[in-house]
Amino acid sequence: xxxxxxxxxxxxxxxxEVRLAMARDMIHHRxxxxxxxxHNVLNDLRYLFCTENxxxxxxxxxxxxxxxxxxxxxxxxxxxxxxxxxxxxxxxSDIAQARGLEVIALPLEWGAAVDPADVENVLSRWSDIxxxxxxxxxxxxxxxxxxxxxxxxxxxxxxxxxxxxxxxVGISPCPMDEWGIDCLLTGSQKGLMLPPGLAFIALSxxxxxxxxxxxxxxxxxxxxxxxxxxxxDQTLFTSPVNLVLGLEQxxxxxxxxxxxxxxxxxxxxxxxxxxGVQAMGLDLLVRDFYTLGLTSVSLPxxxxxxxxxxxxxxxxxxxxxxxxxxxxxxxVRIGHMGYVDFGDLLAxxxxxxxxxxxxGGHCGSRDYLERAMAAYHQELQTKNQ
Amino acid sequence: xxxxxxxxxxxxxxxxEVRLAMARDMIHHRxxxxxxxxHNVLNDLRYLFCTENxxxxxxxxxxxxxxxxxxxxxxxxxxxxxxxxxxxxxxxSDIAQARGLEVIALPLEWGAAVDPADVENVLSRWSDIxxxxxxxxxxxxxxxxxxxxxxxxxxxxxxxxxxxxxxxVGISPCPMDEWGIDCLLTGSQKGLMLPPGLAFIALSxxxxxxxxxxxxxxxxxxxxxxxxxxxxDQTLFTSPVNLVLGLEQxxxxxxxxxxxxxxxxxxxxxxxxxxGVQAMGLDLLVRDFYTLGLTSVSLPxxxxxxxxxxxxxxxxxxxxxxxxxxxxxxxVRIGHMGYVDFGDLLAxxxxxxxxxxxxGGHCGSRDYLERAMAAYHQELQTKNQ
Numbered sequence: 001x002x003x004x005x006x007x008x009x010x011x012x013x014x015x016x017e018v019r020l021a022m023a024r025d026m027i028h029h030r031x032x033x034x035x036x037x038x039h040n041v042l043n044d045l046r047y048l049f050c051t052e053n054x055x056x057x058x059x060x061x062x063x064x065x066x067x068x069x070x071x072x073x074x075x076x077x078x079x080x081x082x083x084x085x086x087x088x089x090x091x092x093s094d095i096a097q098a099r100g101l102e103v104i105a106l107p108l109e110w111g112a113a114v115d116p117a118d119v120e121n122v123l124s125r126w127s128d129i130x131x132x133x134x135x136x137x138x139x140x141x142x143x144x145x146x147x148x149x150x151x152x153x154x155x156x157x158x159x160x161x162x163x164x165x166x167x168x169v170g171i172s173p174c175p176m177d178e179w180g181i182d183c184l185l186t187g188s189q190k191g192l193m194l195p196p197g198l199a200f201i202a203l204s205x206x207x208x209x210x211x212x213x214x215x216x217x218x219x220x221x222x223x224x225x226x227x228x229x230x231x232x233d234q235t236l237f238t239s240p241v242n243l244v245l246g247l248e249q250x251x252x253x254x255x256x257x258x259x260x261x262x263x264x265x266x267x268x269x270x271x272x273x274x275x276g277v278q279a280m281g282l283d284l285l286v287r288d289f290y291t292l293g294l295t296s297v298s299l300p301x302x303x304x305x306x307x308x309x310x311x312x313x314x315x316x317x318x319x320x321x322x323x324x325x326x327x328x329x330x331x332v333r334i335g336h337m338g339y340v341d342f343g344d345l346l347a348x349x350x351x352x353x354x355x356x357x358x359x360g361g362h363c364g365s366r367d368y369l370e371r372a373m374a375a376y377h378q379e380l381q382t383k384n385q
Numbered sequence: 386x387x388x389x390x391x392x393x394x395x396x397x398x399x400x401x402e403v404r405l406a407m408a409r410d411m412i413h414h415r416x417x418x419x420x421x422x423x424h425n426v427l428n429d430l431r432y433l434f435c436t437e438n439x440x441x442x443x444x445x446x447x448x449x450x451x452x453x454x455x456x457x458x459x460x461x462x463x464x465x466x467x468x469x470x471x472x473x474x475x476x477x478s479d480i481a482q483a484r485g486l487e488v489i490a491l492p493l494e495w496g497a498a499v500d501p502a503d504v505e506n507v508l509s510r511w512s513d514i515x516x517x518x519x520x521x522x523x524x525x526x527x528x529x530x531x532x533x534x535x536x537x538x539x540x541x542x543x544x545x546x547x548x549x550x551x552x553x554v555g556i557s558p559c560p561m562d563e564w565g566i567d568c569l570l571t572g573s574q575k576g577l578m579l580p581p582g583l584a585f586i587a588l589s590x591x592x593x594x595x596x597x598x599x600x601x602x603x604x605x606x607x608x609x610x611x612x613x614x615x616x617x618d619q620t621l622f623t624s625p626v627n628l629v630l631g632l633e634q635x636x637x638x639x640x641x642x643x644x645x646x647x648x649x650x651x652x653x654x655x656x657x658x659x660x661g662v663q664a665m666g667l668d669l670l671v672r673d674f675y676t677l678g679l680t681s682v683s684l685p686x687x688x689x690x691x692x693x694x695x696x697x698x699x700x701x702x703x704x705x706x707x708x709x710x711x712x713x714x715x716x717v718r719i720g721h722m723g724y725v726d727f728g729d730l731l732a733x734x735x736x737x738x739x740x741x742x743x744x745g746g747h748c749g750s751r752d753y754l755e756r757a758m759a760a761y762h763q764e765l766q767t768k769n770q
C-alpha cells in the first residue's frame with residue numbers, strides 16, 4: 001500500500017548508487033586499489049568541511065569522534081566550557097568528565113540556542129579555560145547555535161572551539177576555516193547519506209599543536225598518529241572498507257551538486273516543514289535559531305507522542321523521531337537531512353496530520369500541504385534572485 | 386582473463402547474500418525492525434563465542450575492541466603479562482602502556498608459540514599481576530598459542546586471561562566458557578565474512594566484576610553501560626546498522642552449517658595449503674603450533690617478497706599478504722579464513738608458484754596442486770571417521 005520513509009534526524013536514507021557501491025565484494029585496505037579510493041575521499045572531505053587541513057576518517061560512531069576530540073585536545077585537570085542545550089550537549093560533559101576535565105556547564109532550556117554573551121561572561125570570569133565544547137546544531141531539539149560568533153570569541157580568548165557537527169556537516173553551513181573552528185567532527189549517517197559506522201574529524205593548526213602535546217593519548221583515537229598514516233592514503237587501523245567505498249560515491253554527489261546547492265535544498269525543505277506544521281496549528285519547539293536538518297514539533301497537551309509516532313509508522317510507513325529524556329512523548333522530530341526530498345516530506349506531513357488526529361488532536365487547516373509547498377518554492381526562488 | 390581473489394588474513398571475501406543484505410536502504414537503530422535483528426544476533430553471537438555470557442557488538446575495528454578490553458578491565462598502575470609473539474602481541478603492549486599499565490613483556494621470535502611454562506615462571510615470580518594479554522592466533526605469523534592451557538593457568542593464579550581472537554573466532558576453536566577465557570574479542574572482517582567496522586567482545590563473570598569496579602572507564606568503550614543497553618536490543622551509541630544486517634545473514638550461515646563443520650573445513654584448507662607449499666619446496670614459518678586461518682611461507686634468500694605479491698596480484702588476480710615489520714618482503718601470508726574454499730586456494734597456490742618463478746625462485750614439484758588436494762581430502766576423511 002505504501003513505501004517506508006525514514007524521516008529521522010539520522011540515520012537517513014541511502015542513495016542507490018551508494019548502496020550498490022557498498023555491496024561490492026571486499027578489497028584489501030592496504031592495497032593500491034583501496035588506497036586510490038582513500039586518496040580521493042581524503043581530498044574531497046576537505047571540500048565538505050571547508051578546510052585546508054586534513055579531515056581524518058575514524059572507524060566509530062559520531063560519539064567516538066567526540067571522544068577522540070576530547071581525549072586528544074585536553075589533558076585531565078583542564079577546564080572546559082560546555083553548552084548543554086540538549087542531550088548531545090550533555091554528552092560533551094559526560095565525555096569531558098570521563099577524561100577527568102573540569103566542566104563549566106552552561107545549561108539551557110531544551111530548544112534554546114546559546115547567547116554568545118553568556119559564554120563571554122564565563123570567559124571573562126575565568127582565566128584558565130582551555131576550550132569550548134558545543135554542537136553546531138543540537139540534534140535533540142533542532143537548535144542552531146551561533147557557531148561563527150562562538151568560534152571568533154574562542155579565537156579572541158585563545159581557547160579551542162570544539163564543534164560537534166554531526167547533524168550539521170553537509171546540511172547546514174559550517175565552514176571550518178572561514179569561521180575559525182578549531183575542531184569540527186561529524187558522523188556518516190546524517191548529511192553524508194551513509195550507514196553509521198564512520199566518523200570524521202578535522203583540527204585547526206592550533207588544535208594540532210595542542211594534540212601533539214597532549215599525553216597520554218587515547219590508543220584507539222590517536223589523531224597525530226592517524227594523520228601520519230593518512231598521508232599514505234591508509235588509516236592507522238583497519239578501515240571500514242565498504243563505508244569508504246560508499247563515501248566515494250557520496251562525495252561524487254556533493255561535488256557534482258556543489259555544497260551551496262545542498263544548503264539551498266536544505267533551506268527550502270526546512271521552510272516547507274515549518275510552514276506545514278504551523279499551518280496545522282502546531283507549535284515549533286525552536287523559534288528563531290533553527291538548523292536546516294530537522295524540525296521539532298511540540299505536541300498539544302494530552303497527545304501521546306509515542307503513540308503518534310507508532311501510528312505514523314504503522315499506518316503510513318513514515319518513521320519520525322520522538323523527544324529524548326524529559327521531552328519523550330512530548331515532541332516529534334521530523335528529519336529532513338541527507339537523501340530526503342519534498343515528496344518524502346509531503347508524505348511525512350500528511351502522516352503527521354493523520355496520526356495527530358487519530359491520537360485525538362486537531363489539524364487547523366485543509367491546505368497545510370499546499371502552504372508547505374508554497375514556502376518551499378518561495379525559499380528556492382529567494383535563493384535564485 | 387581471471388577473477389580477483391582475496392587471500393589475505395582479513396579482510397576476507399563476503400558471501401553474496403551478506404552483501405545484498407547490507408545493500409538494503411537504511412532502517413533506524415532505535416526502532417522495532419532493527420531491534421528484532423539485534424535481538425537475534427545478540428543471541429547467535431553467544432553460539433559463535435561458545436559462551437553463556439553476553440557478546441557485545443562495538444562500532445570500531447578489532448583494535449578498538451582490544452582498547453575496550455584493556456581500558457575496562459585494568460586501571461592505571463596495574464601489572465599485566467603480554468605475550469609478544471608478533472605485531473599484534475606488541476599492540477597489546479602499546480594499548481596497555483597507553484592505559485598506564487605496567488607491562489611485563491614475554492618477547493618471542495616471530496613464528497614461535499609461547500611455552501606455558503614461561504608464563505608460569507613469570508607468574509610465580511610476581512604476586513601482583515592482574516592479567517595476561519595474548520592472541521589466540523597471532524595474525525602476523527600464523528602461530529596458534531595454547532589458549533586452553535593459558536586460560537586454565539590464569540584461573541589457577543586468579544588473574545584475568547584476555548584473548549584477542551581477531552583471527553580465531555569462527556576460524557579456529559576457541560570455546561570461551563569451556564576453556565575459561567575471561568575476555569574474548571574479535572572483528573567482523575575475518576572469520577565473520579563481513580566488511581571491517583564491527584567488533585565483538587565477551588567477558589566472564591569474573592571479568593564483569595572487575596569491569597564494574599574499574600574507574601575511570603573509557604567513555605566510548607564503556608562495557609558495563611553497553612551491556613545494560615544491549616539488554617533492550619540496542620547499542621549505547623548509534624549501531625553500524627548495515628553491518629548488523631549483514632551479520633544476521635552471517636549467523637544464519639554459521640548456524641545452518643554448525644561451528645564444527647566450519648572448523649573441519651578450516652582444518653582441511655590448512656592441511657591443503659601447508660602440503661602444497663611444502664611440495665613446492667618452500668619452508669613454513671610456523672612448524673608445530675599453527676592456526677587454521679592463515680599459512681605463512683618463508684621465502685628463499687634473494688626472493689623479493691614485495692615483488693612476488695605484486696606479480697601474483699597483477700598476473701593472476703590473487704591478493705595475498707606479506708610480512709610485517711622485520712618480516713616485510715621475507716614471507717608470504719596466505720589467508721584461508723572466512724568465505725574461501727579449495728578452488729580459491731588452488732588458484733592461490735598456482736599464483737604463488739608462478740610468481741615465485743618469475744621472481745627467480747624455483748618450484749620443486751609438478752604435482753604440488755594434486756598433493757595439496759590429497760592433503761585436503763585426507764583431512765576431511767580423517768574427520769569423518
